[in-house]
Protein backbone atom coordinates (compact mmCIF):
# COMPACT_ATOMS: atom_id res chain seq x y z
CA UNK A 1 0.00 0.00 0.00
CA UNK A 2 1.46 3.34 -1.00
CA UNK A 3 1.12 6.34 1.25
CA UNK A 4 0.09 8.80 -1.44
CA UNK A 5 -3.67 8.81 -1.79
CA UNK A 6 -4.95 7.77 -5.22
CA UNK A 7 -7.78 10.20 -4.80
CA UNK A 8 -7.94 13.04 -2.34
CA UNK A 9 -10.56 15.71 -1.81
CA UNK A 10 -10.08 18.87 0.23
CA UNK A 11 -12.76 21.15 1.58
CA UNK A 12 -15.59 19.90 -0.62
CA UNK A 13 -18.66 22.10 -0.23
CA UNK A 14 -21.97 21.59 -1.99
CA UNK A 15 -25.40 23.19 -1.66
CA UNK A 16 -28.60 22.53 -3.52
CA UNK A 17 -30.30 25.91 -3.57
CA UNK A 18 -30.47 26.96 0.08
CA UNK A 19 -29.82 23.46 1.39
CA UNK A 20 -26.17 23.01 2.32
CA UNK A 21 -25.37 19.33 1.92
CA UNK A 22 -21.56 19.22 2.30
CA UNK A 23 -19.57 21.59 4.54
CA UNK A 24 -15.91 21.46 3.52
CA UNK A 25 -15.38 17.71 3.61
CA UNK A 26 -11.89 16.20 3.33
CA UNK A 27 -11.51 12.73 1.92
CA UNK A 28 -8.80 10.36 0.82
CA UNK A 29 -8.35 6.80 -0.37
CA UNK A 30 -5.12 4.94 -1.13
CA UNK A 31 -4.41 2.20 -3.62
CA UNK A 32 -5.10 -1.26 -2.26
CA UNK A 33 -7.41 -0.18 0.52
CA UNK A 34 -11.14 -0.24 1.12
CA UNK A 35 -12.36 3.07 2.48
CA UNK A 36 -15.85 2.81 3.91
CA UNK A 37 -18.11 5.86 4.16
CA UNK A 38 -20.76 5.55 6.82
CA UNK A 39 -23.38 7.97 8.04
CA UNK A 40 -27.08 8.35 8.68
CA UNK A 41 -29.60 8.83 5.88
CA UNK A 42 -29.11 12.26 4.36
CA UNK A 43 -25.62 12.72 5.85
CA UNK A 44 -24.33 13.52 2.37
CA UNK A 45 -22.58 10.25 1.48
CA UNK A 46 -24.02 9.92 -2.01
CA UNK A 47 -23.46 13.59 -2.75
CA UNK A 48 -19.86 13.27 -1.56
CA UNK A 49 -19.01 10.40 -3.87
CA UNK A 50 -20.84 12.07 -6.75
CA UNK A 51 -18.46 15.01 -6.46
CA UNK A 52 -15.57 12.51 -6.63
CA UNK A 53 -16.75 10.91 -9.85
CA UNK A 54 -17.89 13.97 -11.79
CA UNK A 55 -21.63 13.37 -11.47
CA UNK A 56 -22.01 16.49 -9.31
CA UNK A 57 -19.89 19.66 -9.41
CA UNK A 58 -18.78 20.87 -5.96
CA UNK A 59 -19.27 24.55 -5.16
CA UNK A 60 -15.84 24.72 -3.54
CA UNK A 61 -12.92 22.49 -2.74
CA UNK A 62 -10.40 20.59 -4.80
CA UNK A 63 -9.88 17.04 -5.94
CA UNK A 64 -6.44 15.50 -6.43
CA UNK A 65 -5.73 12.41 -8.46
CA UNK A 66 -2.34 10.89 -7.61
CA UNK A 67 -1.52 14.21 -6.01
CA UNK A 68 -2.35 16.36 -9.05
CA UNK A 69 -5.44 18.61 -9.08
CA UNK A 70 -8.17 17.43 -11.43
CA UNK A 71 -11.63 18.57 -12.36
CA UNK A 72 -14.14 15.98 -13.55
CA UNK A 73 -16.76 17.88 -15.54
CA UNK A 74 -18.68 14.69 -16.29
CA UNK A 75 -18.62 11.07 -15.11
CA UNK A 76 -16.95 10.30 -18.43
CA UNK A 77 -13.88 12.31 -17.37
CA UNK A 78 -13.62 10.27 -14.18
CA UNK A 79 -14.06 7.06 -16.12
CA UNK A 80 -11.30 8.10 -18.49
CA UNK A 81 -9.09 8.40 -15.40
CA UNK A 82 -9.92 4.84 -14.35
CA UNK A 83 -12.59 5.65 -11.77
CA UNK A 84 -15.78 3.57 -11.95
CA UNK A 85 -18.91 4.08 -9.89
CA UNK A 86 -21.83 1.92 -8.81
CA UNK A 87 -24.57 4.44 -8.11
CA UNK A 88 -27.15 3.97 -5.40
CA UNK A 89 -29.92 3.86 -8.02
CA UNK A 90 -27.69 1.62 -10.19
CA UNK A 91 -27.84 3.78 -13.34
CA UNK A 92 -28.99 1.02 -15.67
CA UNK A 93 -31.40 1.21 -18.60
CA UNK A 94 -33.94 -1.47 -17.64
CA UNK A 95 -35.26 -1.97 -21.17
CA UNK A 96 -31.80 -2.80 -22.55
CA UNK A 97 -30.17 -6.20 -22.22
CA UNK A 98 -27.40 -7.08 -19.78
CA UNK A 99 -24.59 -6.86 -22.32
CA UNK A 100 -25.75 -3.43 -23.60
CA UNK A 101 -25.92 -2.14 -20.04
CA UNK A 102 -22.46 -3.43 -19.23
CA UNK A 103 -21.01 -1.57 -22.21
CA UNK A 104 -23.32 1.45 -22.10
CA UNK A 105 -21.42 4.58 -23.16
CA UNK A 106 -18.36 2.60 -24.36
CA UNK A 107 -19.83 0.18 -26.84
CA UNK A 108 -17.42 -2.01 -28.79
CA UNK A 109 -17.27 -1.65 -32.54
CA UNK A 110 -16.30 -4.21 -35.13
CA UNK A 111 -12.75 -4.36 -36.32
CA UNK A 112 -11.99 -3.10 -39.81
CA UNK A 113 -14.11 -0.91 -42.08
CA UNK A 114 -17.41 -2.28 -40.72
CA UNK A 115 -16.58 -0.63 -37.42
CA UNK A 116 -14.57 2.35 -38.62
CA UNK A 117 -16.72 3.47 -41.54
CA UNK A 118 -20.12 1.95 -40.76
CA UNK A 119 -19.67 2.22 -37.00
CA UNK A 120 -21.14 -1.23 -36.57
CA UNK A 121 -21.43 -2.61 -33.04
CA UNK A 122 -19.62 -5.83 -32.24
CA UNK A 123 -22.56 -7.47 -30.48
CA UNK A 124 -21.08 -10.99 -30.33
CA UNK A 125 -17.93 -9.71 -28.64
CA UNK A 126 -19.87 -7.53 -26.19
CA UNK A 127 -22.03 -10.52 -25.25
CA UNK A 128 -19.03 -12.82 -24.85
CA UNK A 129 -17.14 -10.32 -22.70
CA UNK A 130 -20.21 -9.52 -20.63
CA UNK A 131 -20.66 -13.23 -20.01
CA UNK A 132 -17.02 -13.56 -19.03
CA UNK A 133 -17.28 -10.70 -16.51
CA UNK A 134 -20.41 -12.15 -14.95
CA UNK A 135 -18.78 -15.57 -14.75
CA UNK A 136 -15.74 -14.10 -13.04
CA UNK A 137 -18.00 -12.65 -10.38
CA UNK A 138 -19.80 -15.99 -10.16
CA UNK A 139 -23.10 -14.16 -10.37
CA UNK A 140 -25.95 -16.40 -11.38
CA UNK A 141 -27.78 -14.67 -14.21
CA UNK A 142 -30.22 -15.67 -16.90
CA UNK A 143 -28.99 -15.25 -20.48
CA UNK A 144 -26.87 -12.17 -21.13
CA UNK A 145 -29.39 -11.09 -23.79
CA UNK A 146 -32.16 -10.69 -21.19
CA UNK A 147 -33.46 -7.20 -20.51
CA UNK A 148 -32.26 -5.92 -17.15
CA UNK A 149 -35.88 -5.33 -16.09
CA UNK A 150 -36.38 -9.11 -16.21
CA UNK A 151 -33.81 -9.53 -13.42
CA UNK A 152 -34.29 -9.55 -9.68
CA UNK A 153 -33.09 -6.56 -7.66
CA UNK A 154 -30.00 -8.43 -6.58
CA UNK A 155 -29.16 -9.51 -10.10
CA UNK A 156 -29.48 -5.93 -11.29
CA UNK A 157 -27.05 -4.88 -8.63
CA UNK A 158 -24.74 -7.62 -9.86
CA UNK A 159 -24.84 -6.07 -13.34
CA UNK A 160 -23.97 -2.62 -12.00
CA UNK A 161 -21.15 -3.96 -9.83
CA UNK A 162 -19.77 -6.06 -12.68
CA UNK A 163 -19.76 -3.02 -14.95
CA UNK A 164 -17.68 -1.02 -12.49
CA UNK A 165 -15.30 -3.85 -11.59
CA UNK A 166 -14.70 -4.74 -15.21
CA UNK A 167 -13.56 -1.29 -16.31
CA UNK A 168 -11.93 0.29 -13.26
CA UNK A 169 -8.19 0.88 -13.43
CA UNK A 170 -7.67 3.02 -10.33
CA UNK A 171 -10.71 3.26 -8.12
CA UNK A 172 -14.14 1.68 -7.71
CA UNK A 173 -16.78 3.68 -5.88
CA UNK A 174 -19.80 1.72 -4.66
CA UNK A 175 -22.87 3.37 -3.18
CA UNK A 176 -24.67 0.70 -1.14
CA UNK A 177 -23.85 -2.15 -3.50
CA UNK A 178 -25.38 -4.78 -1.22
CA UNK A 179 -28.58 -2.95 -0.28
CA UNK A 180 -30.93 -5.26 -2.22
CA UNK A 181 -28.91 -8.44 -1.89
CA UNK A 182 -29.51 -11.65 -0.03
CA UNK A 183 -26.86 -13.26 2.17
CA UNK A 184 -25.28 -15.25 -0.64
CA UNK A 185 -25.09 -12.32 -3.08
CA UNK A 186 -23.83 -9.97 -0.36
CA UNK A 187 -21.03 -12.43 0.29
CA UNK A 188 -20.21 -12.44 -3.41
CA UNK A 189 -19.99 -8.67 -3.57
CA UNK A 190 -17.77 -8.55 -0.48
CA UNK A 191 -15.52 -11.20 -2.05
CA UNK A 192 -15.44 -9.14 -5.20
CA UNK A 193 -14.47 -6.03 -3.23
CA UNK A 194 -11.56 -7.93 -1.67
CA UNK A 195 -10.40 -9.30 -4.99
CA UNK A 196 -10.51 -5.85 -6.61
CA UNK A 197 -8.53 -4.47 -3.67
CA UNK A 198 -6.01 -7.28 -4.03
CA UNK A 199 -5.53 -6.25 -7.64
CA UNK A 200 -4.18 -3.04 -6.11
CA UNK A 201 -7.16 -0.81 -6.82
CA UNK A 202 -8.70 1.57 -4.34
CA UNK A 203 -12.30 1.07 -3.24
CA UNK A 204 -14.78 3.48 -1.72
CA UNK A 205 -17.70 1.67 -0.16
CA UNK A 206 -20.84 3.29 1.18
CA UNK A 207 -22.85 0.97 3.37
CA UNK A 208 -25.37 1.06 6.18
CA UNK A 209 -24.46 -2.49 7.12
CA UNK A 210 -21.91 -2.17 9.97
CA UNK A 211 -20.93 -5.86 10.12
CA UNK A 212 -20.19 -5.72 6.37
CA UNK A 213 -18.16 -2.56 6.81
CA UNK A 214 -16.16 -4.09 9.64
CA UNK A 215 -15.59 -7.18 7.53
CA UNK A 216 -13.98 -5.52 4.51
CA UNK A 217 -13.03 -1.93 5.35
CA UNK A 218 -9.43 -0.91 6.02
CA UNK A 219 -10.49 2.56 7.11
CA UNK A 220 -13.81 4.20 7.87
CA UNK A 221 -14.85 7.76 7.05
CA UNK A 222 -17.73 8.70 9.35
CA UNK A 223 -20.10 11.45 8.18
CA UNK A 224 -22.73 13.38 10.00
CA UNK A 225 -24.78 16.30 8.63
CA UNK A 226 -22.42 17.02 5.76
CA UNK A 227 -19.19 16.82 7.77
CA UNK A 228 -16.55 14.19 8.38
CA UNK A 229 -16.73 13.62 12.12
CA UNK A 230 -14.06 10.93 12.27
CA UNK A 231 -11.60 8.98 10.19
CA UNK A 232 -10.96 5.67 11.88
CA UNK A 233 -10.54 1.97 11.25
CA UNK A 234 -12.20 -1.26 12.42
CA UNK A 235 -9.20 -1.87 14.67
CA UNK A 236 -9.44 1.51 16.39
CA UNK A 237 -13.16 1.91 16.94
CA UNK A 238 -16.06 -0.30 17.91
CA UNK A 239 -19.30 -0.47 16.00
CA UNK A 240 -21.07 1.15 18.95
CA UNK A 241 -18.67 4.13 18.85
CA UNK A 242 -19.20 4.64 15.16
CA UNK A 243 -22.97 4.35 15.35
CA UNK A 244 -22.91 6.83 18.22
CA UNK A 245 -20.91 9.29 16.12
CA UNK A 246 -23.18 8.82 13.11
CA UNK A 247 -26.30 9.56 15.11
CA UNK A 248 -24.77 12.33 17.18
CA UNK A 249 -25.12 10.40 20.45
CA UNK A 250 -21.35 10.74 20.83
CA UNK A 251 -20.11 14.25 20.00
CA UNK A 252 -17.30 14.48 17.46
CA UNK A 253 -14.05 15.03 19.37
CA UNK A 254 -11.30 17.38 18.39
CA UNK A 255 -8.72 16.04 15.97
CA UNK A 256 -10.88 13.14 14.97
CA UNK A 257 -10.80 14.13 11.37
CA UNK A 258 -7.04 14.11 11.03
CA UNK A 259 -6.13 11.23 8.81
CA UNK A 260 -2.70 10.74 10.49
CA UNK A 261 -4.40 9.33 13.57
CA UNK A 262 -6.06 6.61 11.59
CA UNK A 263 -3.29 4.85 9.78
CA UNK A 264 -4.16 1.19 9.81
CA UNK B 265 -41.09 7.12 -17.14
CA UNK B 266 -40.05 3.86 -15.60
CA UNK B 267 -37.44 4.77 -12.99
CA UNK B 268 -34.87 2.29 -11.85
CA UNK B 269 -35.84 2.68 -8.22
CA UNK B 270 -39.44 1.96 -9.07
CA UNK B 271 -38.40 -1.08 -11.01
CA UNK B 272 -36.19 -2.53 -8.30
CA UNK B 273 -38.58 -1.93 -5.44
CA UNK B 274 -41.48 -3.89 -6.86
CA UNK B 275 -41.34 -7.62 -6.54
CA UNK B 276 -42.68 -9.52 -9.52
CA UNK B 277 -45.53 -11.80 -8.57
CA UNK B 278 -45.75 -14.76 -10.89
CA UNK B 279 -49.25 -15.30 -12.26
CA UNK B 280 -50.16 -17.79 -14.88
CA UNK B 281 -53.58 -16.73 -16.19
CA UNK B 282 -54.00 -16.90 -19.94
CA UNK B 283 -54.55 -13.13 -20.15
CA UNK B 284 -51.42 -12.49 -18.14
CA UNK B 285 -49.37 -14.81 -20.30
CA UNK B 286 -50.67 -13.12 -23.44
CA UNK B 287 -49.83 -9.72 -21.97
CA UNK B 288 -46.35 -10.92 -21.07
CA UNK B 289 -45.79 -12.12 -24.61
CA UNK B 290 -46.99 -8.79 -25.96
CA UNK B 291 -44.80 -6.95 -23.47
CA UNK B 292 -41.77 -8.85 -24.69
CA UNK B 293 -42.70 -8.27 -28.29
CA UNK B 294 -45.39 -5.63 -28.92
CA UNK B 295 -44.66 -5.79 -32.66
CA UNK B 296 -46.20 -9.26 -32.72
CA UNK B 297 -49.54 -7.70 -31.78
CA UNK B 298 -49.19 -5.09 -34.52
CA UNK B 299 -48.27 -7.69 -37.11
CA UNK B 300 -51.26 -9.78 -36.07
CA UNK B 301 -53.56 -6.74 -36.40
CA UNK B 302 -52.20 -5.97 -39.88
CA UNK B 303 -52.71 -9.55 -41.08
CA UNK B 304 -56.19 -9.60 -39.57
CA UNK B 305 -57.23 -6.47 -41.46
CA UNK B 306 -55.69 -7.79 -44.68
CA UNK B 307 -57.58 -11.06 -44.26
CA UNK B 308 -60.88 -9.30 -43.62
CA UNK B 309 -60.56 -6.94 -46.60
CA UNK B 310 -59.36 -9.74 -48.90
CA UNK B 311 -62.37 -11.82 -47.96
CA UNK B 312 -64.96 -9.06 -48.23
CA UNK B 313 -63.76 -7.19 -51.34
CA UNK B 314 -62.59 -8.36 -54.75
CA UNK B 315 -60.22 -5.48 -55.31
CA UNK B 316 -58.17 -5.35 -52.10
CA UNK B 317 -55.67 -8.06 -52.91
CA UNK B 318 -54.74 -6.84 -56.41
CA UNK B 319 -51.21 -5.65 -57.23
CA UNK B 320 -52.52 -2.25 -58.26
CA UNK B 321 -54.41 -1.72 -55.03
CA UNK B 322 -51.50 -2.87 -52.85
CA UNK B 323 -49.24 -0.51 -54.77
CA UNK B 324 -51.76 2.26 -54.14
CA UNK B 325 -51.79 1.58 -50.40
CA UNK B 326 -48.02 1.86 -50.31
CA UNK B 327 -48.04 5.10 -52.34
CA UNK B 328 -50.68 6.59 -50.06
CA UNK B 329 -48.57 5.63 -47.04
CA UNK B 330 -45.24 6.98 -48.25
CA UNK B 331 -45.41 10.49 -46.76
CA UNK B 332 -46.81 9.55 -43.36
CA UNK B 333 -44.46 6.56 -43.46
CA UNK B 334 -41.46 8.86 -43.92
CA UNK B 335 -42.62 11.32 -41.26
CA UNK B 336 -43.13 8.36 -38.90
CA UNK B 337 -39.44 7.43 -39.20
CA UNK B 338 -38.43 10.76 -37.69
CA UNK B 339 -41.29 10.59 -35.20
CA UNK B 340 -40.04 7.18 -34.04
CA UNK B 341 -36.61 8.61 -33.24
CA UNK B 342 -38.13 11.46 -31.25
CA UNK B 343 -40.58 9.22 -29.37
CA UNK B 344 -37.83 6.69 -28.54
CA UNK B 345 -36.02 9.56 -26.83
CA UNK B 346 -39.13 10.08 -24.67
CA UNK B 347 -40.13 13.15 -26.71
CA UNK B 348 -42.90 13.90 -29.17
CA UNK B 349 -42.87 15.87 -32.42
CA UNK B 350 -46.01 17.78 -33.36
CA UNK B 351 -44.31 19.86 -36.03
CA UNK B 352 -43.22 17.20 -38.51
CA UNK B 353 -46.06 17.76 -41.01
CA UNK B 354 -45.55 21.52 -40.87
CA UNK B 355 -41.79 21.18 -41.41
CA UNK B 356 -42.43 18.91 -44.37
CA UNK B 357 -44.84 21.44 -45.92
CA UNK B 358 -42.27 24.19 -45.34
CA UNK B 359 -39.85 22.06 -47.37
CA UNK B 360 -42.25 21.74 -50.30
CA UNK B 361 -43.05 25.46 -50.36
CA UNK B 362 -39.44 26.61 -50.11
CA UNK B 363 -38.22 24.18 -52.79
CA UNK B 364 -41.12 25.17 -55.06
CA UNK B 365 -40.64 28.92 -54.56
CA UNK B 366 -36.88 28.72 -55.19
CA UNK B 367 -37.40 26.75 -58.40
CA UNK B 368 -40.07 29.24 -59.45
CA UNK B 369 -37.55 32.01 -58.90
CA UNK B 370 -35.39 30.38 -61.56
CA UNK B 371 -32.70 28.63 -59.52
CA UNK B 372 -31.53 25.13 -60.58
CA UNK B 373 -33.55 22.37 -58.96
CA UNK B 374 -30.88 20.42 -57.09
CA UNK B 375 -29.57 23.33 -54.98
CA UNK B 376 -33.19 24.33 -54.31
CA UNK B 377 -34.01 20.86 -53.03
CA UNK B 378 -30.86 20.72 -50.90
CA UNK B 379 -31.58 24.18 -49.48
CA UNK B 380 -35.11 23.12 -48.57
CA UNK B 381 -33.88 19.95 -46.83
CA UNK B 382 -31.19 21.98 -45.03
CA UNK B 383 -33.81 24.46 -43.82
CA UNK B 384 -35.96 21.62 -42.46
CA UNK B 385 -32.91 20.20 -40.69
CA UNK B 386 -32.16 23.60 -39.19
CA UNK B 387 -35.69 23.85 -37.79
CA UNK B 388 -35.18 20.42 -36.19
CA UNK B 389 -31.86 21.56 -34.77
CA UNK B 390 -33.64 24.50 -33.13
CA UNK B 391 -36.13 22.09 -31.55
CA UNK B 392 -33.23 19.88 -30.42
CA UNK B 393 -31.41 22.82 -28.85
CA UNK B 394 -34.51 24.02 -27.01
CA UNK B 395 -35.20 20.50 -25.68
CA UNK B 396 -31.62 19.64 -24.76
CA UNK B 397 -30.16 22.96 -23.62
CA UNK B 398 -33.16 24.76 -22.12
CA UNK B 399 -34.79 21.48 -21.09
CA UNK B 400 -38.16 22.62 -22.41
CA UNK B 401 -40.76 19.86 -22.78
CA UNK B 402 -40.73 18.49 -26.36
CA UNK B 403 -44.52 18.76 -26.51
CA UNK B 404 -44.38 22.52 -25.93
CA UNK B 405 -41.36 23.14 -28.16
CA UNK B 406 -42.87 21.33 -31.14
CA UNK B 407 -46.33 22.80 -30.53
CA UNK B 408 -44.74 26.24 -30.68
CA UNK B 409 -42.79 25.30 -33.79
CA UNK B 410 -45.97 23.95 -35.39
CA UNK B 411 -47.49 27.43 -35.10
CA UNK B 412 -44.34 29.28 -36.15
CA UNK B 413 -43.52 27.04 -39.11
CA UNK B 414 -47.14 27.00 -40.35
CA UNK B 415 -47.30 30.79 -40.22
CA UNK B 416 -43.91 31.14 -41.93
CA UNK B 417 -45.02 28.74 -44.65
CA UNK B 418 -48.15 30.80 -45.36
CA UNK B 419 -46.13 34.02 -45.41
CA UNK B 420 -43.64 32.55 -47.88
CA UNK B 421 -46.36 31.13 -50.13
CA UNK B 422 -48.52 34.23 -49.73
CA UNK B 423 -51.41 32.01 -48.79
CA UNK B 424 -51.97 29.98 -51.90
CA UNK B 425 -51.02 26.62 -53.35
CA UNK B 426 -49.00 26.56 -56.57
CA UNK B 427 -47.94 23.82 -58.99
CA UNK B 428 -44.32 22.67 -59.01
CA UNK B 429 -43.36 21.70 -62.52
CA UNK B 430 -39.84 20.44 -62.14
CA UNK B 431 -38.60 17.00 -63.17
CA UNK B 432 -36.17 16.57 -60.30
CA UNK B 433 -38.57 17.74 -57.59
CA UNK B 434 -41.32 15.46 -58.95
CA UNK B 435 -38.94 12.58 -59.79
CA UNK B 436 -39.93 10.31 -56.92
CA UNK B 437 -43.42 10.00 -58.43
CA UNK B 438 -42.09 8.08 -61.41
CA UNK B 439 -42.36 4.35 -61.17
CA UNK B 440 -40.88 1.17 -62.42
CA UNK B 441 -42.88 -2.02 -62.80
CA UNK B 442 -42.24 -5.23 -60.99
CA UNK B 443 -44.64 -7.74 -62.55
CA UNK B 444 -47.88 -5.86 -62.89
CA UNK B 445 -47.38 -3.73 -59.76
CA UNK B 446 -46.03 -0.21 -60.26
CA UNK B 447 -43.42 0.77 -57.67
CA UNK B 448 -42.60 4.45 -57.38
CA UNK B 449 -39.07 5.68 -56.77
CA UNK B 450 -40.54 7.33 -53.69
CA UNK B 451 -41.37 3.91 -52.30
CA UNK B 452 -37.83 2.73 -52.94
CA UNK B 453 -36.36 5.83 -51.28
CA UNK B 454 -38.61 5.26 -48.30
CA UNK B 455 -37.50 1.64 -48.05
CA UNK B 456 -33.88 2.83 -48.11
CA UNK B 457 -34.68 5.34 -45.37
CA UNK B 458 -36.18 2.63 -43.16
CA UNK B 459 -33.17 0.38 -43.71
CA UNK B 460 -30.70 3.16 -42.96
CA UNK B 461 -32.37 4.31 -39.76
CA UNK B 462 -33.00 0.70 -38.70
CA UNK B 463 -29.27 0.11 -39.06
CA UNK B 464 -28.46 3.21 -37.02
CA UNK B 465 -30.86 2.23 -34.25
CA UNK B 466 -29.97 -1.44 -33.95
CA UNK B 467 -26.37 -1.76 -35.14
CA UNK B 468 -24.61 1.35 -33.86
CA UNK B 469 -23.70 2.77 -30.47
CA UNK B 470 -25.71 5.87 -31.35
CA UNK B 471 -28.86 3.73 -31.55
CA UNK B 472 -28.19 1.95 -28.25
CA UNK B 473 -27.69 5.33 -26.63
CA UNK B 474 -30.94 6.70 -28.10
CA UNK B 475 -32.80 3.83 -26.43
CA UNK B 476 -30.86 4.27 -23.19
CA UNK B 477 -31.50 8.00 -22.87
CA UNK B 478 -35.19 7.51 -23.60
CA UNK B 479 -35.39 4.68 -21.10
CA UNK B 480 -33.46 6.27 -18.22
CA UNK B 481 -31.97 9.70 -18.96
CA UNK B 482 -30.22 9.99 -15.59
CA UNK B 483 -28.49 6.63 -16.07
CA UNK B 484 -27.51 7.67 -19.59
CA UNK B 485 -25.92 10.82 -18.19
CA UNK B 486 -24.14 8.97 -15.40
CA UNK B 487 -22.57 6.40 -17.71
CA UNK B 488 -21.23 9.26 -19.77
CA UNK B 489 -23.52 9.33 -22.79
CA UNK B 490 -23.50 12.90 -24.16
CA UNK B 491 -27.27 13.17 -23.72
CA UNK B 492 -27.62 16.73 -24.97
CA UNK B 493 -25.62 16.08 -28.11
CA UNK B 494 -27.61 12.93 -28.78
CA UNK B 495 -30.92 14.81 -28.39
CA UNK B 496 -29.72 17.47 -30.81
CA UNK B 497 -28.78 14.79 -33.34
CA UNK B 498 -32.13 13.03 -32.90
CA UNK B 499 -34.22 16.15 -33.60
CA UNK B 500 -31.95 17.24 -36.45
CA UNK B 501 -31.94 13.84 -38.14
CA UNK B 502 -35.72 13.56 -37.72
CA UNK B 503 -36.19 16.94 -39.41
CA UNK B 504 -33.77 16.01 -42.20
CA UNK B 505 -36.06 13.05 -42.83
CA UNK B 506 -39.07 15.43 -42.88
CA UNK B 507 -37.18 17.33 -45.58
CA UNK B 508 -36.80 14.13 -47.60
CA UNK B 509 -40.52 13.56 -47.01
CA UNK B 510 -41.13 16.97 -48.62
CA UNK B 511 -39.38 15.74 -51.76
CA UNK B 512 -41.48 12.56 -51.70
CA UNK B 513 -44.62 14.69 -51.26
CA UNK B 514 -43.80 16.73 -54.38
CA UNK B 515 -43.36 13.46 -56.28
CA UNK B 516 -46.74 12.27 -55.20
CA UNK B 517 -48.61 15.52 -55.92
CA UNK B 518 -46.57 18.13 -57.82
CA UNK B 519 -48.24 20.94 -55.98
CA UNK B 520 -46.94 22.99 -53.05
CA UNK B 521 -49.87 23.60 -50.75
CA UNK B 522 -49.49 25.46 -47.42
CA UNK B 523 -52.69 23.79 -46.22
CA UNK B 524 -51.53 20.22 -46.94
CA UNK B 525 -50.64 17.54 -44.37
CA UNK B 526 -52.48 19.18 -41.49
CA UNK B 527 -53.10 15.88 -39.70
CA UNK B 528 -49.81 14.28 -40.71
CA UNK B 529 -48.31 14.85 -37.24
CA UNK B 530 -51.11 12.93 -35.55
CA UNK B 531 -51.13 10.28 -38.29
CA UNK B 532 -47.42 9.64 -37.87
CA UNK B 533 -47.72 9.48 -34.07
CA UNK B 534 -50.57 7.02 -34.61
CA UNK B 535 -48.38 4.84 -36.83
CA UNK B 536 -45.55 4.85 -34.27
CA UNK B 537 -47.82 4.03 -31.35
CA UNK B 538 -49.79 1.32 -33.16
CA UNK B 539 -46.41 -0.13 -34.09
CA UNK B 540 -45.75 -0.83 -30.42
CA UNK B 541 -43.33 1.98 -29.60
CA UNK B 542 -43.86 3.33 -26.10
CA UNK B 543 -44.79 7.00 -25.71
CA UNK B 544 -42.70 6.91 -22.53
CA UNK B 545 -39.55 6.39 -24.57
CA UNK B 546 -36.82 3.78 -24.71
CA UNK B 547 -38.90 0.92 -26.09
CA UNK B 548 -40.01 0.20 -29.60
CA UNK B 549 -38.73 -0.44 -33.07
CA UNK B 550 -38.70 1.00 -36.54
CA UNK B 551 -40.08 -2.27 -37.88
CA UNK B 552 -43.09 -1.69 -35.64
CA UNK B 553 -43.52 1.78 -37.13
CA UNK B 554 -43.49 0.27 -40.62
CA UNK B 555 -46.24 -2.14 -39.57
CA UNK B 556 -48.15 0.69 -37.88
CA UNK B 557 -47.96 2.81 -41.03
CA UNK B 558 -49.26 -0.10 -43.10
CA UNK B 559 -52.08 -0.77 -40.62
CA UNK B 560 -53.32 2.80 -41.00
CA UNK B 561 -52.92 2.63 -44.81
CA UNK B 562 -54.66 -0.73 -45.12
CA UNK B 563 -57.48 0.37 -42.86
CA UNK B 564 -58.19 3.56 -44.79
CA UNK B 565 -57.94 1.81 -48.14
CA UNK B 566 -60.01 -1.21 -47.12
CA UNK B 567 -62.81 0.81 -45.55
CA UNK B 568 -62.94 2.98 -48.69
CA UNK B 569 -63.20 -0.13 -50.86
CA UNK B 570 -66.03 -1.34 -48.63
CA UNK B 571 -67.78 1.94 -49.37
CA UNK B 572 -67.86 2.95 -45.72
CA UNK B 573 -68.04 6.63 -44.76
CA UNK B 574 -64.46 8.03 -44.31
CA UNK B 575 -65.43 9.25 -40.85
CA UNK B 576 -65.33 5.63 -39.74
CA UNK B 577 -61.69 5.47 -40.75
CA UNK B 578 -60.84 8.13 -38.21
CA UNK B 579 -62.99 6.46 -35.60
CA UNK B 580 -61.37 3.05 -36.00
CA UNK B 581 -57.88 4.59 -36.10
CA UNK B 582 -58.68 6.43 -32.89
CA UNK B 583 -59.72 3.19 -31.21
CA UNK B 584 -56.51 1.51 -32.37
CA UNK B 585 -54.36 4.29 -30.89
CA UNK B 586 -56.07 4.10 -27.53
CA UNK B 587 -55.85 0.30 -27.57
CA UNK B 588 -52.13 0.44 -28.36
CA UNK B 589 -51.36 2.92 -25.58
CA UNK B 590 -53.56 1.01 -23.13
CA UNK B 591 -51.63 -2.16 -23.96
CA UNK B 592 -48.35 -0.32 -23.39
CA UNK B 593 -49.57 0.90 -20.00
CA UNK B 594 -50.84 -2.53 -18.99
CA UNK B 595 -47.69 -4.36 -19.98
CA UNK B 596 -45.62 -1.65 -18.32
CA UNK B 597 -47.42 -2.30 -15.04
CA UNK B 598 -46.89 -6.05 -15.36
CA UNK B 599 -43.27 -5.58 -16.17
CA UNK B 600 -42.30 -3.90 -12.95
Ligand SMILES: Nc1ncnc2c1ncn2[C@@H]1O[C@H](COP(=O)(O)OP(=O)(O)OP(=O)(O)O)[C@@H](O)[C@H]1O
Pocket residue numbers: 016019021039040041042043044045046047048088
Ligand atom coordinates in the same frame (compact mmCIF):
# COMPACT_ATOMS: atom_id res chain seq x y z
N1 LIG C 1 -30.35 16.75 -6.37
C1 LIG C 1 -30.64 17.19 -5.13
N2 LIG C 1 -31.37 18.31 -4.96
C2 LIG C 1 -31.65 18.76 -3.73
N3 LIG C 1 -31.25 18.17 -2.58
C3 LIG C 1 -30.53 17.06 -2.67
C4 LIG C 1 -30.18 16.51 -3.95
N4 LIG C 1 -29.44 15.40 -3.74
C5 LIG C 1 -29.34 15.26 -2.40
N5 LIG C 1 -29.99 16.25 -1.76
C6 LIG C 1 -30.07 16.43 -0.30
O1 LIG C 1 -28.79 16.30 0.21
C7 LIG C 1 -28.80 15.63 1.44
C8 LIG C 1 -27.81 14.50 1.40
O2 LIG C 1 -28.22 13.56 0.44
P1 LIG C 1 -27.39 12.26 0.09
O3 LIG C 1 -28.13 11.54 -0.95
O4 LIG C 1 -25.99 12.66 -0.19
O5 LIG C 1 -27.44 11.47 1.48
P2 LIG C 1 -26.93 10.02 1.83
O6 LIG C 1 -25.97 10.17 2.94
O7 LIG C 1 -26.45 9.33 0.60
O8 LIG C 1 -28.26 9.33 2.35
P3 LIG C 1 -28.80 7.83 2.17
O9 LIG C 1 -28.14 7.02 3.24
O10 LIG C 1 -30.26 7.94 2.44
O11 LIG C 1 -28.48 7.38 0.80
C9 LIG C 1 -30.23 15.17 1.68
O12 LIG C 1 -30.82 16.04 2.61
C10 LIG C 1 -30.87 15.32 0.33
O13 LIG C 1 -32.22 15.67 0.47
Ligand SMILES: [Mg+2]
Pocket residue numbers: 045046047088175
Ligand atom coordinates in the same frame (compact mmCIF):
# COMPACT_ATOMS: atom_id res chain seq x y z
MG1 LIG D 1 -27.11 7.78 -0.54
